[in-house]
Amino acid sequence: MFTIGLTGGIGSGKSTVAKMFADAGFPVVDADQVARDNMAPGSPVLAEVARVFGEDLIGAGGELDRAELARRAFASEEQTRKLNEITHPAIRRESDRRFAQLEQRGVKAAVYDMPLLVELGLNEEMDLTVVVDVAAEERVRRLVEHRGLDEGDARNRIARQAGDEERRARADIVIDNNGSLEELRARVEGVVDKIEKML
Incomplete structure (x- = not known):
């Protein structure tokens, strides 16, 4: 199965691009969704996070206060x-399991939507x-205006990820998303055409 690693800094519009790939017929394994599933109430991963970062992160219904965890985890x-x-x-482990399921179903190509693809060296795979x-600066603006983060938190999160130059250096294809949604859609369609020719 042909694997497409999709990444980009926080606020880059990576999730929008992932949806466009899915709409084009490429199943997406979303690492952020896997992380959320792994931290479902009662899960061992959630228990360990609470032990390290504070039991007060767990609400009465057993759910995680994600915003507070992010504040604590990105503080240093x-x-x-x-x-x-x-x-x-x-x-x-869970991402590998989901890819194996797709391969068993005969899927020809799938996308791994992974924010830390470059940081973890997974782009090599x-x-x-x-x-x-x-x-x-455009990402900071989007995070503040569209996600409601304060500017300091937005800059902190960006600083904890790989730099833009490092990501671009590891890319086979760079999709510029500084423009409109229509421009982005046209660029993604061009990438989809290239991938389909590779399969």
Whole structure:
């Protein structure tokens, strides 16, 4: 099965691109969704996160306060590393399982929507690496205006990820998303055409 690694900095529009790939017929394994599933109430991953970052992160119904965890986990490099050491192995196992299921169903190509694809070196395991690229200041603006983050939190999260230049250097294809949604859709359609010729 042909694997397409899809990544981009927070606020780059990567999730929008992933949906466009899915609409074009490429199933998507979404690492963020896997992470959420892994932290369902009562899960061992959630229990370990609460042990390390505070039992008060768990609400009365057993659900995780994601916003507060993000504030604590992105406060420093050490805190980010602690969270990653808990969550990354579990995300990897479940993602591998989902890809294996797709392969068993005879899927020819699938997308791995993974924010930390480059940071974890997973781009080396993909047949093709696609990076969604947006200027950092535009990403800060989108995070503040569309996701409701305060500017300091937005900049903190961006700082905890690989730099734009590093991501671009690891990319087979870079999709510029500094423009309109229509421009983005046209660029993704062009990438889909290229991939279909590779299969």
